[in-house]
Amino acid sequence: MADSPATRSPILLLFMAICLLASSLAAAETPEVRIGVLSHRGDEATLRNWSPTADYLSRVIPEYHFIIVPLDFREIEPAVRDGTVDFLLVNPGIYVNMEVRYRISRIVILNNLINNRASNVFGGVIFTRSDRKDIRKLEDLRGKNLMAVDKTSLGGFQMTWKELEKIGINPYEDTESLQFGGTHDAVVQAVQHGKADVGTVRTGILENLAEGGTTAAGEFRILGEKKNARYPFSHSTQLYPEWPFSQLQHTPAQLARRVAVALLQMSPLEPAAQWGEYAGWTTPLEYQPVHDLLRDLHLPPYDRPERFTLSDAIEKYWYWLLITMAFLLFMLVMTSWVVRLNQALKKSKSMLERQHNLILDSVADGIYGVDLQGNATFINKAVTEITGWRAKDLIGSNQHQLLHHTRQDGSPNPGTECPVYLTFREGKPRYVEEDLFWRRDGNSIPVEYSSTPIRNEQGDIVGSVVVFRDISARKQAAEADRQYQMELAHVARLSTMGEMASGMAHELNQPLTAIATSADACIRLLESGTPPTDKVVDVLETISTQARRAGGIIQQLRQFVRKEEPRHTQVQINQLIEEVLLLLEPEIRKAGIRVVRDLDTEIPLVHAQHIQIDQVILNLIRNAIEAMSEIDEGKRILTLRTRSAGGNAVITSIEDTGPGADRELQDKLFDPFVTSKSHGMGLGLSISMAIINAHNGNLYYDAQGHKGAIFRFTLPVSEASNEQ
CATH class of the missing domain: 3.40.190.10 (Periplasmic binding protein-like II)
Known part of the structure; x- marks a missing residue:
C-alpha cells in the first residue's frame, strides 16, 4: 500500500492488460465466481485495487472465472441474503454481523502492507x-x-x-x-x-x-x-483484526479450500498484491474483540437480546443463585423479625394513642385541631361538654362555621379575620383574651383561647391546635365584683358626705341667709311707696346669685351621692376638679389651705364614669387636707395639676405640703384597711385604686424629691379626642 498504481512500470501495466484479455476470453467457457468487496472508497477504486486479485484466482484455479462485485455498505446484506455473491471481503464489523445472521465463515485474513511492513x-x-x-x-x-x-x-x-x-x-x-x-x-x-x-x-x-x-x-x-x-x-x-475473506453457505467447500490455499500461497511480489496494496494473506485471527465492540455498542447482531434459558442461567450463575438463596433465607428471617417488631410497634402505638386520648380527655379546657382547610381534625371530651358539639359533628367540618361564625353584636365574623386561620397562614401563635364561641343549641359562651401552629417533621405548617376555656363564671364573678365595688364606692361617698355634713350645712346656710336678708330688704323698699328701681334690681340680683349658688351646691351633692349607671362618657378632668373643689370649699377654707390650680387647658377629653372619678379626686384632696392639719397654717398649700401624657393619656396630680407617708407604709398605701389615721377605715385609697384600674389607668404615690405627698393618676384619652 506504500506504492500507488501511477508509479508502477509500463511493463507491469502491459502484463496486466494481457492477463485481463486472457481472462475475458476464458470467462465465456468457465463458471463465474463472484467476490463481493466493500466499496469503502468508491467502485472505481475497488475495481482497480481488487480485480487483479480476481484475475490471480482465475489463473491459479482455471476451472472458475472470478470477478469483483463492488458493494456499498447498504448492498452487502441483500447480496449475502440473496446469494448473489459467493465470497465476501468486508470489514470485520460487517463480517461478524453476516457471520451471526447468515453463517458465513472466514477462510483467510488480509495481510495489509503498511510502509513496506505487513500488518493484519x-x-x-x-x-x-x-x-x-x-x-x-x-x-x-x-x-x-x-x-x-x-x-x-x-x-x-x-x-x-x-x-x-x-x-x-x-x-x-x-x-x-x-x-x-x-x-x-x-x-x-x-x-x-x-x-x-x-x-x-x-x-x-x-x-x-x-x-x-x-x-x-x-x-x-x-x-x-x-x-x-x-x-x-x-x-x-485500539487495533482490531483486518478484513477477512469469507465464504457463503452456498459456496462449495472444495472451492473454498482451493481459494484459501491460493490466497495463502500468494507472494507479496505478486502483481495482484501490489495492485491491492497488501502483503498477501494469512490464517484467520480471533474476532472476539470485534464481537465485544458490537455488543458494547448494542449493534447488529447484538441489537436484540439473546435467548437465555433457565439451564443457561443455572450453569453460568450457579454461585449467584446460592448467594441469592442465602440472601432470601436471611431476608425471610429478617422479615419475620420485622413483622414481630411491627406488631409490637402497632401495639405500642395503640397504647400511646389511648394514653394520648386519656390525657386530652382529662384536661378541663377544650382542645381541638384544625387543618389548612379550616376543618377540625380531632377534639377532646371537654369540647363536647362546653359547646355541645359532638366529635362526628366537628371532625371533618369547618370549625369556624360551627364555632366562630358570628360576633357578639350579631354581625358576621369573616373567616379571613379568624385568629385560628391567621395562626397557620402566618405561622405565629395567638392568644385571644375574650371572644365568643357558639354552642350547638345556638347560645353563645364567652371564651379565652390560644391558637398554636402545628408543624410536620420537615418544619412545614400543617394546621393549628386550639385550646379554649369557658370564662362565663369568671365574667360573672367580675361583674359581681364590679357591682360590689360600685356599692362600696357609693357607701364611701355617703360616708364622706356624712363627714362633710356640718361644713355643707354652713356652706348652704350662707346663701340662704343672704337670700332671706335680701328678700326682706326688697319688701321694705317696695312698701316705701316709691322704691328706687336700681336698688330693687341690685337686691334681686343678689337673691338670684345666692339662689344659684345654693342650687349648685345642692345639685353637686345630689349627683355625688346618687348611684350612677355603669357607663363611660367623655369628660374634662379640669371640670371635675372644679366640681370637687366646690364641694370641699368649706373644709379647705376652714383648714386655712391655699389652693394652687396648675391646670392645662389644652388636655384632651378622657373616657370615664363621671361620679367615680369625682370620688377619686375628692378622696385624694381630703387626704391631703387631713395630712396638712399637722403643720403650720401658713405653710398649707394644695396644688392641683393636669398634663397631657403624649396624647394617649391625661395625668392628674394632687400635691400637698404635709409630712408625707412613712416609708414602711408606702408599699401598703393602697391595700384595704391600711391607714395612718386614728379614726379612718383605710378604704379610700383602695377604692380609688380599684376605680382607676377599672378605667385602664394607673394610680400611684410619688415621693421623690418632694416634701409632702404627691398622688398621681392617669386616664386614657377617649377615641373621639384622638380623632380630633
Missing part, C-alpha cells in the same frame, strides 16, 4: 484540520459537527464510537450533527474543505491521500492519538 490489524483515526485551535482533544468534540464513513463502517465509525463512549460522549447526542460521507475519501474532503469539524476514517487513509498528493503533510491534527511501536500508522482507537 487496523484501527480508526479521528482528525480535524490543524488550524482548528478550538479542537485539540477528544473532549472538544462536544457540540461539533462530526462526519463518519457509514453506520456499519468498523474503522470509519464504530471504532471511534467505542472510544468516545469511554470518555462519556455519545456521537448521536453530544455532537451538533453526525453525518455519514459514504466513503473514506469523502470524509477527508469534507473536513479538508470545512464542511465538517471532525472526521473519522480507517487507518492508512490519511497517509495514502498525502502520498498521492490529495492532501498536504501536516494539514490534519490527529485527536486522541495512540502510540504503538509495531503499528506505524496514526490511530485514535
